Amino acid sequence: xxxxxxxxxxxxxxxxxxxxxxxxxxxxxxxxxxxxxxxxxxxxxxxxxxxxxxxxxxxxxxxxxxxxxxxxxxxxxxxxxxxxxxxxxxxxxxxxxxxxxxxxxxxxxxxxxxxxxxxxxxxxxxxxxxxxxxxxxxxxxxxxxxxxxxxxxxxxxxxxxxxxxxxxxxxxxxxxxxxxxxxxxxxxxxxxxxxxxxxxxxxxxxxxxxxxxxxxxxxxxx
Numbered sequence: 001x002x003x004x005x006x007x008x009x010x011x012x013x014x015x016x017x018x019x020x021x022x023x024x025x026x027x028x029x030x031x032x033x034x035x036x037x038x039x040x041x042x043x044x045x046x047x048x049x050x051x052x053x054x055x056x057x058x059x060x061x062x063x064x065x066x067x068x069x070x071x072x073x074x075x076x077x078x079x080x081x082x083x084x085x086x087x088x089x090x091x092x093x094x095x096x097x098x099x100x101x102x103x104x105x106x107x108x109x110x111x112x113x114x115x116x117x118x119x120x121x122x123x124x125x126x127x128x129x130x131x132x133x134x135x136x137x138x139x140x141x142x143x144x145x146x147x148x149x150x151x152x153x154x155x156x157x158x159x160x161x162x163x164x165x166x167x168x169x170x171x172x173x174x175x176x177x178x179x180x181x182x183x184x185x186x187x188x189x190x191x192x193x194x195x196x197x198x199x200x201x202x203x204x205x206x207x208x209x210x211x212x213x214x215x216x217x218x219x220x221x222x
Contacts, residue, residue, distance in 0.1 A: 003088060007066065008035045008046040009102040011058045014186035016193050017048040017065025018176040019086045027080040031101040036072065036080055044069040047106065048084065049092060050190050058102075063194045066090045066106065089193055111172055114198040119171040122202035127166065129209040130178055134162050136216045175201045183208055 010025075010032060017023050027036050039046050045068055049060030067084035074080045090106040097103050165181060168174040179192040179201075188208040195201035 001068075001087065003066065003090075003106070003108055004043055004045060006096050006103055006105045008039060009060055009064065009092065009104050010035070010046060010048050011051045011060045011102065012048060013051045015048060016050055016180070016186070016189040017067050017084065017086045018180045018189075018193060019065070019088055020173055021065075021086045021177060021180045022070070023048065023067065023084045023086070025082050025084055027082065033078055033080070035101040036069075036082065039069060040072060045087075046084075047090060047092070047104070050186060053187070060092055060102075061190060061194075062092055063109075063190075064090055064092050064106075065193065066108070089196070109196045112197055114171070119198050119202060122199060122206065123171045123174055126175070126178060126202055126205050126209065129206060129213065130165065130182065131162070133182060133209055133213055133216075134158060136213065171202060172198045175205050179205055179208075182212075184212065 015023070027033055035046060045066060047064045047066050049064035052059045052061055065086045066088045068087050070083045070085045072080055072082040088108045090108050093105040093107055095102065095104050161181065165174070165178055168177060175192065175198065179189055183189050183192070183205075185208070188204075191204055192201055192208075195204055
């Protein structure tokens with residue numbers, strides 16, 4: 001897929017968009033309504049960046065997720081619901097403009113080659129911790145795996161989610177989607193997003209999973 005040199009940027013608090021992950025969004029602000037309309041008329045892409053914690057302005061983190069609009073449903077009041085699929089992690093470079101919405105130049109990150117044996121061993125450890133974390137209860141911090149609000153919709157099955165994550169054999173994709181589905185802390189998810197090297201990404205994931213397990217109330221009482 002050919003990626004553009006510049007894209008609109010949506011800055012949101014505590015939100016990360018990982019490659020391959022699905023992010024449901026509700027578009028209601030006038031600037032983002034215009035952004036969505038423009039994106040649907042062009043390449044259907046925009047970036048989602050986490051807002052820097054404590055920033056006085058709406059300053060995005062320098063590493064963000066680039067997404068492709070898979071589904072968009074407009075409403076009579078001008079708002080829209082959409083599903084954005086992550087397709088790349090990108091560096092946000094110089095701003096092209098700020099009005100009516102932010103547009104920045106981007107530089108996609110290319111994942112460097114990794115030691116397959118080391119990556120597989122790290123992924124095995126991450127899976128072990130993932131199963132341990134699920135025994136303490138569903139983590140599900142991300143909208144990617146949020147409980148449906150509709151009474152008619154079936155609730156998310158932890159067994160199905162765990163089975164889905166277990167079935168991902170590629171270490172790079174597994175690290176991203178496990179982090180997206182399980183890590184509750186925004187800073188931790190952002191740290192995974194910023195790790196271009198797969199082994200670094202997996203080591204961070206393992207450390208964050210261990211921290212989350214240790215501080216869980218059920219784990220403390222065991």
